[in-house]
Amino acid sequence: MNAxxxxxxxxxxxSPPALDHPQLANIFTADQARAHWHDGALWFVxxxxxxxxxxxxEWEELRSLASQIKAHALANLPEYLELFERQATEMGAVVHWxxxxxxHNQIVYDLLKENRAQRVVKSKSMLTEECHxxxxxxxxxxxxxxxDLGEWIVQLRGEPPSHIVLPAIHIKKEEVSxxxxxxxxxxxxxxxxxxxxxxxxxxxxxxxxxxxxxxxxVNFAVAETGGLVICTNEGNADLGVSLPNLHxxxxxxxxxxxRWIDLSVFIxxxxxxxxxxxxxxxxSHFHGPRVGGQLHIVLVDNGRSAVRSHHTFQxxxxxxxxxxxxNTCPVYRRSGGHSYSxxxxxxxxxxxxxxxDAHKHHSLPYACTLCGSCTDVCPVKIPLHHQxxxxxxxxxxxxxxxxxxxxxxxxxxxxxxxxLLFRTGGWLARFGLRMLPKWLTHHRLNTWARQRDxxxxxxxxxxxxxxxxxxxxxx
Amino acid sequence: MRVGLFIPxxxxxxxxxxxxxxxxxxxxxxIEVDFPEAQTCCGQPMANTxxxxxxxxxxxxFLQIFSGYDHVVSPSGSCVSMVRHHYExxxxxxxxxxxxxxxxxxLCEFLVDVLKVEKLPVRFPHRVGLHSSxxxxxxxxxxxxSERMGNQHSKVRRLLAGIDGIQLVDLKRCxxxxxxxxxxxxxxxxxxxxxxxxxxxxHVASGAEVMTATxxxxxxxxxxxxxxxxxxLRTMHVxxxxxxxxxx
Amino acid sequence: xxxxxxxxxxxxxxxxLRSQSVPHVALPNLNAGAWIEYADPVxxxxxxxxxxxxxxxxxxxxxxxAKHLGSFSQRLEAKRTYSAVEGIPGNVNLGDCHDPHxxxxxxxxxxxxxxxxxxxxxxxxxxxxxxxxxxxxxxQYLVLLVRRTNIVHTMHQAYAQIAPPRPGFGVFLSGPSKxxxxxxxxxIGAHGCRELQVFVL
Numbered sequence: 001m002n003a004x005x006x007x008x009x010x011x012x013x014x015s016p017p018a019l020d021h022p023q024l025a026n027i028f029t030a031d032q033a034r035a036h037w038h039d040g041a042l043w044f045v046x047x048x049x050x051x052x053x054x055x056x057x058e059w060e061e062l063r064s065l066a067s068q069i070k071a072h073a074l075a076n077l078p079e080y081l082e083l084f085e086r087q088a089t090e091m092g093a094v095v096h097w098x099x100x101x102x103x104h105n106q107i108v109y110d111l112l113k114e115n116r117a118q119r120v121v122k123s124k125s126m127l128t129e130e131c132h133x134x135x136x137x138x139x140x141x142x143x144x145x146x147x148d149l150g151e152w153i154v155q156l157r158g159e160p161p162s163h164i165v166l167p168a169i170h171i172k173k174e175e176v177s178x179x180x181x182x183x184x185x186x187x188x189x190x191x192x193x194x195x196x197x198x199x200x201x202x203x204x205x206x207x208x209x210x211x212x213x214x215x216x217x218v219n220f221a222v223a224e225t226g227g228l229v230i231c232t233n234e235g236n237a238d239l240g241v242s243l244p245n246l247h248x249x250x251x252x253x254x255x256x257x258x259r260w261i262d263l264s265v266f267i268x269x270x271x272x273x274x275x276x277x278x279x280x281x282x283x284s285h286f287h288g289p290r291v292g293g294q295l296h297i298v299l300v301d302n303g304r305s306a307v308r309s310h311h312t313f314q315x316x317x318x319x320x321x322x323x324x325x326x327n328t329c330p331v332y333r334r335s336g337g338h339s340y341s342x343x344x345x346x347x348x349x350x351x352x353x354x355x356x357d358a359h360k361h362h363s364l365p366y367a368c369t370l371c372g373s374c375t376d377v378c379p380v381k382i383p384l385h386h387q388x389x390x391x392x393x394x395x396x397x398x399x400x401x402x403x404x405x406x407x408x409x410x411x412x413x414x415x416x417x418x419x420l421l422f423r424t425g426g427w428l429a430r431f432g433l434r435m436l437p438k439w440l441t442h443h444r445l446n447t448w449a450r451q452r453d454x455x456x457x458x459x460x461x462x463x464x465x466x467x468x469x470x471x472x473x474x475x
Numbered sequence: 476m477r478v479g480l481f482i483p484x485x486x487x488x489x490x491x492x493x494x495x496x497x498x499x500x501x502x503x504x505x506i507e508v509d510f511p512e513a514q515t516c517c518g519q520p521m522a523n524t525x526x527x528x529x530x531x532x533x534x535x536x537f538l539q540i541f542s543g544y545d546h547v548v549s550p551s552g553s554c555v556s557m558v559r560h561h562y563e564x565x566x567x568x569x570x571x572x573x574x575x576x577x578x579x580x581x582l583c584e585f586l587v588d589v590l591k592v593e594k595l596p597v598r599f600p601h602r603v604g605l606h607s608s609x610x611x612x613x614x615x616x617x618x619x620x621s622e623r624m625g626n627q628h629s630k631v632r633r634l635l636a637g638i639d640g641i642q643l644v645d646l647k648r649c650x651x652x653x654x655x656x657x658x659x660x661x662x663x664x665x666x667x668x669x670x671x672x673x674x675x676x677x678h679v680a681s682g683a684e685v686m687t688a689t690x691x692x693x694x695x696x697x698x699x700x701x702x703x704x705x706x707x708l709r710t711m712h713v714x715x716x717x718x719x720x721x722x723x
Numbered sequence: 724x725x726x727x728x729x730x731x732x733x734x735x736x737x738x739x740l741r742s743q744s745v746p747h748v749a750l751p752n753l754n755a756g757a758w759i760e761y762a763d764p765v766x767x768x769x770x771x772x773x774x775x776x777x778x779x780x781x782x783x784x785x786x787x788x789a790k791h792l793g794s795f796s797q798r799l800e801a802k803r804t805y806s807a808v809e810g811i812p813g814n815v816n817l818g819d820c821h822d823p824h825x826x827x828x829x830x831x832x833x834x835x836x837x838x839x840x841x842x843x844x845x846x847x848x849x850x851x852x853x854x855x856x857x858x859x860x861x862x863q864y865l866v867l868l869v870r871r872t873n874i875v876h877t878m879h880q881a882y883a884q885i886a887p888p889r890p891g892f893g894v895f896l897s898g899p900s901k902x903x904x905x906x907x908x909x910x911i912g913a914h915g916c917r918e919l920q921v922f923v924l
Contacts, residue, residue, distance in 0.1 A: 022663045029665035039673070041907050043648070050621065056842075057759055059624040065756075071748035078740040091890040097733035149913060150904035166904065173906045193908035201914060208914070209824060227887055235860045235900040235915025242857035243823050253736065261753050264882040267895070268842075278771060278843035279878075279897045282860075282915065288890025290856070301732075305739040314745060328622065330652045334666050367663060369656030369670075370523060372613035376622035389561075392525025401525065405658065409521045413529035416484060416516040417536065426488035447661045451668045452699030455489045462487040462494035466510050469498070 020363035025335035039333040041169055046327040048276020049377070056268070065265050067381040070318035073223075073256050074308060080223040080256045081299065087226025091288030093295040101131030104300045108133060108215065108248055109140055111296055115246050117142070117212035121204075123230070123237035124148040125217025126164050126321060127250050127300055130343040133215075144215075145207045147236040149200055156183050162337025164344055165274050165323035170336050204236075214240035218251035219320070220266060221297075224259045227287040228297065231270060231280040238284050245293040249286070253299050254308075254317040266320060269379035274322040307355045312390045316351045318380040325374035325384055331367055340364060347374035347384040354391050362400040365391035426461055433457035479544035480508040481558075481579070483551045483691070484516040490691045496718035497550045497582055503718075504590055508548070511540045519557040523657045527565065534565050542571040546589065547579040550714045552611020552689045555581045560614055581615055581689060582714055587630040593637065597719030600640030604683030605632060606674060606697070607650040608690035617689060621650050631689055631713060638716065644681040651677070653688075655696040671700045678708055685709045687716055758877045764841035765923060768874050771844030775898030776911045777919035779844075781871070785810045788868060788922045792833065795866075795920065801830035805858055808833050808868060823857040832862040832916075836896075838885060839869040839923070842877045845895035846921065849888050856892050860900075865916040867896070870924045 019027075029035045053059045073080055085095045098104035104127075112120065120137070122128065122144055134144050134155070146155045150167035154160065156179050161167030168176070177191035186199045216237045220229040228249055230237045241247040257263065271277040289295035308314050326332045326346030337345040342353040342361060350364035365388045374384040395401050415421045433441055434457045442449040478501065482494040501508050518533030537558065541547045549555050558579045566572050586592040611617040611631070619627035636643055654660065654670025661667075675697060678686045686708055688694050694710040701708055709722065761767040765781070772779040782788055789811050805826075806813030811833050820826060836846035846867050850856040859865065875881050887893050900915030911917065 022665070025663060026665035029669050032669065035669060036673075044907060053624050056624070058757060061756070065751050065753065068748055068751045071746070072750045075745040075747045077745075078737045081737070081740075097736055099729075099732040099735050103729070103732055147914065148904070149902045153904065166907075168904050169907075173908070176905050193905040194910050196905055197902060197910040197913065201912065204914065209827060225887060225889060227889070233900065234902050234913030236913070238894070239857070239860040239914050242855070242860060253740075258750060260887070261879070261882050264753065264878040268878050275903070278775065279840075279845050279895060281775070281896065281898050281900055283845065283895040283897075285887050285893045287887050287892070290892070291854075299736070301736045301739070305736065305743070308740065308745060309743045311746070330654065330670050331663070331666050334669050335663075365525075366659065367666075369609065369652050369654060369659050369667075371609035371652035371656070373609075373622055373650075373652070376613055376620055389523065389525075392523070393527050394525070396525035396527070405524060405662075406526065409524050409526040409529045412516075412520060413526075413532060416518075417532050419513050419515055422484065422515040426484075430488060447664050448699070450664065451703060452660075452671075452696065453702040454699065455695055457489065458491050460491060462482050462491035463510065463512065465491050465495055466498065469495070 021335070021339050021367040022363060024339035024341070025367070028336045028339055029334055035334050038170060038336055042327045042333045045166070045276060049273055049324060049327065052272040052276045052278060056272070062265055062269055063379055063381050066269055066379055067318060069257060069262050069265060070380050071315070073258055074254065074314060074317055077253065077256065077308070080258055081253060084221055084223040084226055084256055087224070088288070088297060089226070091226055093226070093288050093297055096296060096298045098298055098300045098302070101300070101302050104131045104250065104298055104302065105133050105136040107298050108250065109137060109142070111246070111248055112137070112142055112213055115213060117246060119143045119211050120213045120215055121145050121147050121208055121211040121240040122215040123217065123232060123240055124151055124167070125215070125250055126343060127217055127252050128215065129161065131300070131302065145204070145211070147204055147207065147240055148232070148234060149197060152200065152204065153179060160338070160343065162345065163323060163326055164321050170338070208239050208243055211240065211244050213244050213246040213248060215248045215250065216241060218249050218255050219270070220257050220263060221251055221255045222260055222263065223256050225287060227285050229263060230284050230286065231282065233277070233281045235282050238282055242290065245290070247289065247293065248296045248298065250298045250300065252304055253301055254304050270320055270322055273324040273377070273379040303356045307352065313351060313355060313387055315382050316348065316387060318382050319348050320380055322379055324377045324379065328373045328377045330371060330373070331369065335367070340367070347388065348382065351384060351387045351391065354394070358394065358398060358400055362395055365395060423461070423463070430457040430459070430461070434459070476506065477543070477545045478506050478508045479541050479547045480510045481514065481541065481547050481549035481554065482510065483549065483554045485695070486550065486691050489695070490712065493550050493691050493712040493714050496712065496714040496720060497548070499718045500582065500586070500595070500714060501548065504586070504592065506590070509544070513540050517554045517557045519554055520657055522557065522561055531565050534562055538562070538566070538569070538571055538575060541579070542575055545578065546585065547575065548582055548585045549579070550582045550689070550712060551691065552581045552608050552615050552617060553692060555579050556610040556614040581611055581617060583631045583634055583689060584615060584617055586634060592634070595634065595638060595717055597717065598639040599716050599719070601722055602642045602644050602682050602684045603635065603716070604644050604646055604678040604681055604686045605635060606653060606678070606686055606688040606693060607631070608688045608693045609652050611689040612650055618650070634717060635687070635713070644683045646677050646681050648677055653693045653697055655693050660696055667696070668700065671697055675701060675706055675708060679706065683708065685711050685722065687711050687713050689713050753879060754883070756879060758879050759842065760876050761841050764874050764876050765871050767841040768839050768844060769923065771841065772898065772921050775844050776901055777844065777898040777921055779921040779923065781923045783924070785868070785924065788924070791922070792866065801864065803829050804831040804833070805829060805862070806833040807853065808835050817854040817858070820855060823855045826855060826857055826861050829858060829862045831864050831866070832858050833866040833868070834859070835868040837873065838881055839874040840878060840881045840895070841874055843897055845897040847881065847885055847893060847895055849893040850891055851888050859894065859896070860915045862916055864918045864920070865899070866920045866922070868922050868924055874923070
């Protein structure tokens with residue numbers, strides 16, 4: 001799978017994580033009460049999604065249509081990108097192309113510099129997170145304020161988002177209160193969400209009014225019309241780009257949909273899948289710049305074309321970033337978004353991250369029980385758990401899994417590949433389990449048995465019992 | 476009808492009663508089953524780890540051993556899914572595989588889809604929680620999946636519901652994963668245990684006396700936690716209940 | 724790996740994409756879908772607006788809107804009102820306003836939506852004939868009018884009926900701005916309007 005070795009991505013934060021997924025997950029689950037709280041919060045969202053989906057009789061049909069539209073768009077991506085560029089340019093927008101995160105960051109910075117913009121408001125964009133735009137701009141002396149409430153909370157705390165739709169889902173209100181008290185002097189100990197949100201609104205209003213540019217992500221770009229669609233509940237993207245004269249919209253090249261009418265399918269699916277709302281509060285359609293303003297659109301590859309080149313993984317580019325796979329994933333819910341050490345966590349993140357850096361993210365395809373819930377919940381029908389399984393094959397082939405795992409699988413093959421060895425091994429295991437003292441079978445090095453008992457070993461195997469039964473019947 | 480019995484390796488060695496119950500259920504319905512002695516493992520543990528080179532020889536064995544049967548039946552949704560859905564990637568256009576993957580059945584779906592069983596003449600007067608093992612649920616569609624909308628078939632649940640005296644309890648999360656996941660149970664111990672505990676607590680809170688599933692592997696993990704924590708809940712494989720086993 | 728031409732990323736990306744083969748899938752026809760139809764789309768629309776945190780009232784004429792609004796705006800002590808609806812007075816003239824920042828203290832905006840969607844309570848509004856689109860977002864309170872004859876069942880019908888202003892701006896607005904970013908507690912009034920009142924005419 002050579003094509004997926006992509007070297008052209010943002011290099012700044014690419015050192016392997018100090019801890020892999022199981023280690024970070026074990027730390028998260030050690031605080032059982034908190035892990036349960038986190039699981040419950042996300043399960044609540046999943047249930048809201050179920051209620052919304054149930055209210056649409058054609059739900060499964062919509063998923064199929066969405067998948068077809070995305071597959072079509074992906075197959076014809078270069079043509080649609082050019083059409084989009086033409087249409088957008090005709091209306092006065094300026095389209096930029098960035099092969100990787102570094103180019104993207106430079107383009108954005110140059111635009112800000114040209115326009116003497118020192119203060120910028122930004123609405124949610126996983127792409128800019130992925131490219132690490134904030135630290136880049138800050139290093140150049142530009143103030144960037146993330147205006148989505150959840151994003152702002154994690155920004156103030158110096159953390160990355162832990163979820164693509166609910167960036168601060170891992171943070172408790174008491175902690176938000178502390179952070180706000182520290183940074184914007186809210187009342188100490190007042191952790192009423194309404195109070196905290198009001199204070200944030202008040203504080204961020206001034207940021208909106210003082211900004212010289214607004215940066216947004218993009219949910220959908222329509223090739224046919226050259227338009228952009230941006231969905232928010234807070235209204236922060238709209239407010240952020242309708243005050244200053246400069247709007248920079250950053251999008252991955254996979255965000256293209258062919259036709260205006262295609263939006264109907266995706267808009268029906270997106271918010272219902274994401275948060276269990278019938279639609280986001282604001283579903284905004286931008287065609288060209290405001291009168292007297294500028295609209296710059298940055299089209300970014302940053303590893304997407306590498307994913308597109310591989311037929312097993314290309315469907316991952318259908319993703320509309322709803323986060324439903326995270327909300328439903330029993331592992332994500334209990335291990336938290338940060339345990340994935342990737343901008344996009346959860347099942348879709350575990351498929352996309354290894355495409356960027358298989359060595360760094362080798363543990364992600366294994367952070368999964370292969371339960372398949374993500375595949376069924378995905379509004380664009382990405383076969384997520386099949387892709388995670390396929391990634392395991394890649395990892396094994398490239399010897400990126402621990403030697404112990406590889407050896408035990410080889411051993412397994414040898415023992416299970418020979419029925420005599422298998423029967424003997426089975427007998428030994430059962431005999432050992434019955435005869436050896438528990439401290440010898442359930443010691444600390446046996447990870448299975450640290451918190452679980454081993455099965456009670458029967459005297460006889462099934463095959464022995466079956467033989468005896470057959471004999472009895474014949475007699 | 477030549478029916479080959481496919482008993483997963485760990486069931487053979489550690490849960491012989493599940494295999495025996497499967498035999499009884501089928502024989503009572505007039506099906507004579509054959510157990511090919513040479514069988515060992517379908518190769519799923521290796522495949523799920525990504526070690527396809529270690530999977531192929533096992534899958535090859537399996538194909539040779541089971542190709543001659545009209546049907547292959549197994550008390551494991553997970554292993555059946557391995558054969559039906561995941562062998563394809565290991566063999567190139569093998570005509571035997573085509574037959575095998577279409578005629579390998581999980582026990583309950585064999586009863587419902589092939590034998591057209593509506594009701595089994597057994598009694599089980601207990602409160603039972605059905606833990607829908609994931610591969611049986613989402614890869615074989617043995618029951619309705621909570622993520623999917625519209626009409627869906629329910630096979631395991633329907634068979635169980637038809638049993639005299641049984642009371643199926645409503646779980647808060649009807650089809651959440653138990654956290655076994657093969658090597659996941661060991662590699663991701665923290666999450667695995669938490670998932671198992673949550674699954675067990677859901678059953679206990681719903682008033683279940685017995686927790687049942689189509690896969691003994693889920694139950695091995697859950698039973699391990701139950702015994703370690705002395706939780707008042709029994710685990711029984713679906714085959715045992717369908718065979719009319721008593722609560723021991 | 725393809726070569727990267729740093730000076731021409733456009734060509735790099737397009738060349739890369741063109742060198743790959745991706746299975747072709749036909750674009751589905753969306754006009755023939757068997758989409759949900761509500762027995763009473765107006766009632767569904769009204770219920771959805773309430774579900775998403777807005778207020779909705781069915782009313783017979785613009786003059787009664789004005790009457791209702793009189794007491795509404797008084798209650799809210801609105802000082803600065805912009806109205807784009809004939810028969811409903813406002814005291815802000817966008818023609819006098821050169822910079823959208825001047826609208827900072829806007830309290831109240833009254834506008835007519837072109838279309839309402841029953842399945843989600845969304846109302847389509849555009850900045851056609853509107854100098855500053857920021858009015859929709861900066862105002863504290865927003866009042867939208869929709870004619871009952873302009874309410875459609877689903878987004879499919881909605882997108883089929885509307886054409887976006889090009890260049891220009893259009894938004895499906897459903898309910899007041901909101902957030903649940905703090906422990907999933909829903910708070911109405913994030914950055915956009917704090918209340919939404921819809922009148923169905």
